Amino acid sequence: MRILHVSDFHYRKPWFAWLATQAPDCDLICHTGDFLDLFGSVPVPDQIRRVASWLARLRSSLLFCSGNHDVEAEAGQAGAWLRGLLSPFAWGDGTIMSRSGVTLVSSGWGTPCHLEGPADVLLRHAPPGGCATAVSRADGRDWGDFELGEDLRSGLIPAMDIVLSGHQHAPRCWHARCGAAVSFNPGFNAGAEVPNYILLDLAGRRMARWHEGGQLAGALRLTDTPDPAADDRIAARRRPRIAPGHPKHPCCEHEP
Numbered sequence: 613m614r615i616l617h618v619s620d621f622h623y624r625k626p627w628f629a630w631l632a633t634q635a636p637d638c639d640l641i642c643h644t645g646d647f648l649d650l651f652g653s654v655p656v657p658d659q660i661r662r663v664a665s666w667l668a669r670l671r672s673s674l675l676f677c678s679g680n681h682d683v684e685a686e687a688g689q690a691g692a693w694l695r696g697l698l699s700p701f702a703w704g705d706g707t708i709m710s711r712s713g714v715t716l717v718s719s720g721w722g723t724p725c726h727l728e729g730p731a732d733v734l735l736r737h738a739p740p741g742g743c744a745t746a747v748s749r750a751d752g753r754d755w756g757d758f759e760l761g762e763d764l765r766s767g768l769i770p771a772m773d774i775v776l777s778g779h780q781h782a783p784r785c786w787h788a789r790c791g792a793a794v795s796f797n798p799g800f801n802a803g804a805e806v807p808n809y810i811l812l813d814l815a816g817r818r819m820a821r822w823h824e825g826g827q828l829a830g831a832l833r834l835t836d837t838p839d840p841a842a843d844d845r846i847a848a849r850r851r852p853r854i855a856p857g858h859p860k861h862p863c864c865e866h867e868p
């Protein structure tokens with residue numbers, strides 16, 4: 613099972629085109645939210661219409677979770693437009709699905725992350741709090757989901773292998789250990805023609821490879837332990853979560 617993980621496209625048309633025509637072959641595309649750009653000049657209804665048409669061109673199946681930009685795009689609508697993306701080949705928030713023996717769960721922005729049973733892969737826009745995937749390499753601030761981080765570390769969330777996220781555009785690292793799980797965040801490379809992406813091979817050697825701006829920039833065997841002590845140190849310095857919709861949301865710090 614090969615998963616292509618991307619996130620935080622923020623209405624960048626070339627990135628959607630890349631995903632439809634040039635992205636590496638995979639069994640499933642996992643997009644972890646923020647399709648839209650609430651700080652862009654294009655009106656939200658136009659963004660929604662175009663994003664829906666761009667995603668309809670994908671050749672691979674798509675599983676996504678919503679990001680804050682998607683849910684907050686239409687006041688009071690709670691991301692209702694995302695339901696228009698669903699098809700026999702596209703699944704969104706609240707999905708629990710099994711493919712090739714891998715159970716995947718998509719958890720939407722602003723909803724509690726309560727899992728009913730073991731899963732292998734969780735899609736959640738904000739990374740687990742206290743992880744290098746949630747912490748800014750620029751200023752050290754942690755914009756992760758602290759409840760999710762604590763639940764993973766304490767074992768409250770059962771048997772999770774992989775957590776796919778975005779939201780923190782400049783993470784300290786593209787992967788981090790959180791309890792028994794490994795958290796991934798490809799990051800956001802504003803000026804790149806190709807979005808950052810992570811290729812996960814869940815069969816055979818169980819590898820994850822991170823591509824920054826189209827170039828291979830790192831690889832990880834999923835059986836390795838990526839410095840749990842470092843993540844514990846970050847967790848000890850964590851800051852309180854800021855509510856969704858905060859005007860200085862970090863996700864937007866790197867927006868033009």
Ligand SMILES: [Zn+2]
Pocket residue numbers: 620622646679778779780781863864
């Ligand atoms: Zn974002």
Ligand SMILES: [Zn+2]
Pocket residue numbers: 646679680681737778779780863
């Ligand atoms: Zn975000």
